[in-house]
Amino acid sequence: xxxxxxxxxxxxxxxxxxxxxxxxxxxxxxxxxxxxxxxxxxxxxxxxxxxxxxxxxxxxxxxxxxxxxxxxxxxxxxxxxxxxxxxxxxxxxxxxxxxxxxxxxxxxxxxxxxx
Amino acid sequence: xxxxxxxxxxxxxxxxxxxxxxxxxxxxxxxxxxxxxxxxxxxxxxxxxxxxxxxxxxxxxxxxxxxxxxxxxxxxxxxxxxxxxxxxxxxxxxxxxxxxxxxxxxxxxxxxxx
Numbered sequence: 001x002x003x004x005x006x007x008x009x010x011x012x013x014x015x016x017x018x019x020x021x022x023x024x025x026x027x028x029x030x031x032x033x034x035x036x037x038x039x040x041x042x043x044x045x046x047x048x049x050x051x052x053x054x055x056x057x058x059x060x061x062x063x064x065x066x067x068x069x070x071x072x073x074x075x076x077x078x079x080x081x082x083x084x085x086x087x088x089x090x091x092x093x094x095x096x097x098x099x100x101x102x103x104x105x106x107x108x109x110x111x112x113x114x115x
Numbered sequence: 116x117x118x119x120x121x122x123x124x125x126x127x128x129x130x131x132x133x134x135x136x137x138x139x140x141x142x143x144x145x146x147x148x149x150x151x152x153x154x155x156x157x158x159x160x161x162x163x164x165x166x167x168x169x170x171x172x173x174x175x176x177x178x179x180x181x182x183x184x185x186x187x188x189x190x191x192x193x194x195x196x197x198x199x200x201x202x203x204x205x206x207x208x209x210x211x212x213x214x215x216x217x218x219x220x221x222x223x224x225x226x227x228x229x
Contacts, residue, residue: 102210
């Protein structure tokens with residue numbers, strides 16, 4: 001299957017700082033990327049959908065000013081958690097798909113811990 | 116919108132036995148049904164998928180069946196091995212027409228015991 005690379009795998013930060021997570025499609029052009037949040041022993045919760053070159057579409061209840069998403073190229077999307085607080089601690093996962101293929105491939109996830 | 120229900124939430128089997136996980140979906144427009152395996156601390160890995168024009172698909176020890184009329188699909192794992200232990204998620208989507216947005220089931224924790 002296609003490869004989606006996500007970095008960092010784990011980050012610990014102080015409350016009030018911002019954290020950037022990168023998601024790259026390594027062997028295909030990802031016209032659409034998705035960002036999910038997952039709590040322990042729970043399913044994946046879609047946060048936002050980003051299409052290359054346009055603004056991200058956020059799911060209801062997700063603060064767009066809190067979770068900044070940039071999808072500047074067909075192979076890279078970034079999620080920035082701004083002014084992180086302990087309640088933002090979670091496992092964040094990205095996924096990507098091509099233009100005509102509905103298959104979604106996931107990154108390895110980022111465990112964010114805010115102290 | 117789409118709603119996907121998944122059962123059971125936990126499943127424990129003996130090594131070598133079969134495991135079956137069932138999902139139902141609500142949106143008749145859904146036409147693509149992937150299954151993901153997620154190990155602790157990792158992202159979900161696509162293990163098999165099926166499109167709505169097919170009733171069954173098999174890949175070695177893994178098979179998926181789809182009943183469009185009843186709106187349910189199932190994952191079958193035969194000859195289970197300890198490395199099959201993980202959380203399995205089913206999902207449904209209307210594909211490109213639906214913006215490739217997946218709706219996930221709630222997950223099944225599969226434990227294969229020696």
